[in-house]
Amino acid sequence: MSPAAAPHCAASPRCPVRILPALGLLFLLLGLCQSVENRCSSSGATTCGKCLALGPECGWCTQEDFMVDSTENERCDTAPNLKSKGCRQDSIEYPTAHAQPLSSRDINSQVTPAEVSVHIRPGATVNFLLKVHHLEKYPLDIYYLVDISASMHKSIARLNSVGFDLSQKMANFSDDIKYGFGSFVDKPVSPYISIHPQKIKNQCSVVDQVCMPPHGYINVLPLTYNTTKFKNIVGKQRIAGNIDTPEGAFDAMLQAAVCNTDIGWRKEARHLLILMTDQTSHLALDSKLAGIVTPNDGGCHLKDNVYIRSSAMEHPSLGLLGEKLTENHISGVFAVQGPQFNWYKDLLPLLPGTAARQLDPFASNMKDLVFDAYQMLLSEVKIEVDNPIKGIHVHVTAICPDGTRRSGKEGCQNVKTNEKVFFNVTLTMDTCDLGNGRDYIVLRPLGFNETAIIKVHRDCTCQCNSVSQAKGKCVTDDSTDCQTIPCKEEICSSAELDYASESCRASPSQSVCTGQGVCLCGKCFCQKTKLGAIYGKYCEMDNFSCPYHHGKLCSGNGDCEDGKCRCFKGWESDRCHCASSLRKHCMNSKGLVCSGRGVCQCGKCQCTDAKSFGPLCQYCMDNWNCEHFRGSINVSESEGNLYKTACDMLVYYIDQTPECFSDPRILTIFFIISIVTFLLGILTVLLTRHIILNHHKARDRSASSYRTPTHKKDKSVLHNVYTRTVTYTREKPDDINIDISKMEAPETFKCNF
Known part of the structure; x- marks a missing residue:
């Protein structure tokens, strides 16, 4: 618009139309500002706790005479408003969210501060900075965990020359290095190994070699400064064998990570765990092929440096393995031969603080591999948040030396030894409905042996x-919130x-x-x-x-009232799992339940009298030894059988009496009668035998008087022919004439008696 036209526009009735949109926008903004309500005062909160939970700007006035003439509930408001309304400063409940370092480590610390106290309330945000940096010449523990299956024999032979060379190359990082060595194959059960009798002790019998027995993990050499000992131990290592392709690498790796005392991991050193293999590893649930279903508990199970629960627990999951590596400040390096390298490389995102490098067929690049992997791990600074608290959100941002910002998990790359990395830690809290008390959160820089502890105090209650x-x-006098x-x-x-x-x-x-x-x-x-x-x-x-x-409350046959089952009709017992119709099986012939000496449970009698037993508690035991046997839980099976046999002979049926009784005279009389009966029986047998023998002797004497006389010549001939004499007895015996002349000389005559 030209200046000449301006007066004309000012006089024109169309000019106000052009400024209406601007005026409308101004009025709209003013209206929105007026419509924004104070959520503290408009909430109608009737208790201090509810007021504080509304937001970090809300406060509560505890002054007794505050606005006594007001008809509205105005104790909950912003702190400035409460003060302007006349509430004294010391009567305002208004906790502020803040963070305070509790302790710091010395100049040789890599993570500072070591401990932070955080006070937080719903809706509030708390920030603080965490500094992480590497120290030069830090102590280092290197532990080799080696697959000793037959295909790895060349790499094992090469390993014994690595110790001294590696220590020289690692001098740039540390002059305080310890070395250790452990071996693994797989779980020593079928189908991972052959259980043929000829291969139980030697899996390599087919190729005419003597192998070590297969094992889950052996801590062969704990961490030591002695490189010569390391070389000798590795040089004496023999291979072992198994029959399936995957090995038990992760099972052994977890044990090497958590068995701090056995391995000798130092608290003041960095921990480097190098896994050497040429095959993939079994994962969780693979163990079910061998019937092993107990989940891995993540604990140390070494006895005399041998993993003793290899055949009892499953392989660990990747999540559990990664958790234990982080928890024990261990950096892992997968040194892999052959094409399986890519398999381990793909798992690195699931295992924080690990790296993968490829070994050549003769492991000639071992020392360079370890050096490069360790250098790469040192140049990465990342943080894991451990022990999270429900309702508390932790956000970590890494401020890298080059000025870039990344998430805490992503961290910073290519960090030099003398450079510092700062992490901005932010905590927020949703509500107070998740409990009180002091909680803590752990911030773990990966690969470092130091952590930062955040102690969280939830300001959800009022001092009043x-x-x-x-x-x-x-609380206000007119509080309706009580309902x-x-x-x-x-x-x-x-x-x-x-x-x-x-x-x-x-x-x-x-x-x-x-x-x-x-x-x-x-x-x-x-x-x-x-x-x-x-x-x-x-x-x-x-x-x-x-x-x-069976997984049902009161078996599904009753209601639970005050910790006791109230059974529906037709059901009984303390858990309502017995049908009432089964009670008939507990009745004796007189209609008594368990003979009056027990209770019926699911159609079976449980005798309440210690001396009663039997299907219907109808028998009574009257002997102290038997009672002691029935009440004892420390009797062996053989002794129990003897006692049972003896006690079965000492029971008697007392169907006429309602109670079991015990009288020692009855047992005495019983034994006396038994002994007398036994002696009388023996006496009767002896007398009977004596009478029978006398009777036979009398018959023999009477029969001899009827024998026919024989001439002396005949008697001599008979004596030469017969070896024994047979007597035939008859009522009127006939003469016996034997013609000796008719018998031939070689003929033998036998008499059967």
């Missing part, structure tokens, strides 16, 4: 809640205050609401849990603490 520090009102239930899910809000708590205790020695709820206005509000309902005046009862049977 504490009986010892009560300093005013934490609301402050529990969500499994935890009650810690922002709620426990006032009038004495009426919420079953007894002075009991905790408020039995520790399962909060006390508001003298009434218990019980927790809510996914397991079931907690109820009662003092939250002392629930409907989920009853016995389970």
Whole structure:
């Protein structure tokens, strides 16, 4: 628009139309600003805890006479507003979020500060800086974990010459180096090894070699300064064998990482674990092929430097292995021969603080490989957040020496020894519904043997809640919030205050609401849990603490009331798993349940009298030894069989008496009668035998009087022919005439008696 046209425009009625959009935008912004409400004062919070949970800008006035004439609840507001309304500064509950270093390490520390105390409240943000840098000439522990299967024999032979050469090359990083050596093959069970009798002791019998027995892991040489000993130990190492392609590398690697005392890892040194292999490794769940289903517990299980649970636990998962490597400040290097190198390289993102390098067929590049891998690991500075807390969010940003910013997990690359890396750590908190108390978070720089501990204090309660520090009102007089239930899910809000708590205790020695709820206005509000309902005046009862049977509460045949099963009709027992119809199997012929000496459980009698036994408790045992045997739990199987046999002979049936009794005279009489009966039986047998023998002798004498006389000549002939004499007895014996002349000389005559 020209200057000449300006007066004309000013006089024109169309000019105001052009400025209307600008005016409208101005009024809109003013309206939005006016519409923004103060969430502290507009919330209607009636307790100090609820007020603080609204946001970091909210405060609560505990002054008793604050705005006594006001009809509105105005104790919750921003701190400046409360002060302007007349609330004294010392009566304003307004915790501020802040971080404070608690301790710092000396000048030789690589991570500072070592410990930080953080006070935080809902919606607040806390920041602090963590400094990490490498120190020169830091102590170093190098542990070789070697696959000694037959295909690795050339690499093993090369390894024994590496120790001295490597120590010379690593002098740029450290002049304090220890070396160690361990071996592994695989789990010594089928199908990983051959269990043929000829191969149990020697898996290499087919190729006419003597192999070591296959093993999960052996700590052959703990960390030592003696490179000569290292060389000799490696030189004496024999190969072993197995039959499947993957090896137990990760199983052995975890043991080498967690067995600090056995390996000799030093707290003041960096830890470098070098895994040498030419095959892939078994992973978690592979062990099920051998029937091994117990998950790996991540613990150390070495005995005399041998992994003793190799055949009992599964291979570790990658997550568990990575966690243990980080937790024990171990940098891992995979030195791999052949095409399997790419398999390990792909796993590096899942195993923080590890590197992969390829070995040549004769492992001639071993010392260069270790040097390069260690140099690369030193040039990377990353941080892992350990022990996270639910509801607390931790964000870490790395500020690299070149000025770039990356996430803490990504970290900085190509960091030199004298350069420092700063990490900006930010903590935020959502709500106060997740509990109180001091918690801690661990920041672990990968490959370093130092950590930073963050102690977290959740400022979710007010000082006026504490009986010892009560300093005013934490709740308004017209609070209607007493009728609301402050529990969500499994935890009650810690922002709620426990006032009038004495009426919420079953007894002075009991905790408020039995520790399962909060006390508001003298009434218990019980927790809510996914397991079931907690109820009662003092939250002392629930409907989920009853016995389970086959995974069902009260077997699904009853209701749980105050920890006891109330069975439905037709079911009984403490867990309602027995049908009432089975009770008939416990009745004796007189209609007594278990003969009046026991209780019926699922159709079987459980005798309550210690001396009663039998299917219906119908038998009674009357001997101390038998009673002692029945009550003893330290009797061997052979002794138990002897006692049982003896006790079975000492039982008697007492169907006429309702109670078992014990009288030692009965046993005495029983033994006397048994002994007398036995002696009388023997006497009767002896007398009978004597009578029978006398009878036979009398018959023999009477028969001899009827024999026919024989001439002397005949008697001599008979004596020469017969070896024994046979007597035939008859009522009237006939004459016996034997013609000796008719018998031939060679003929023999035998008499059968």
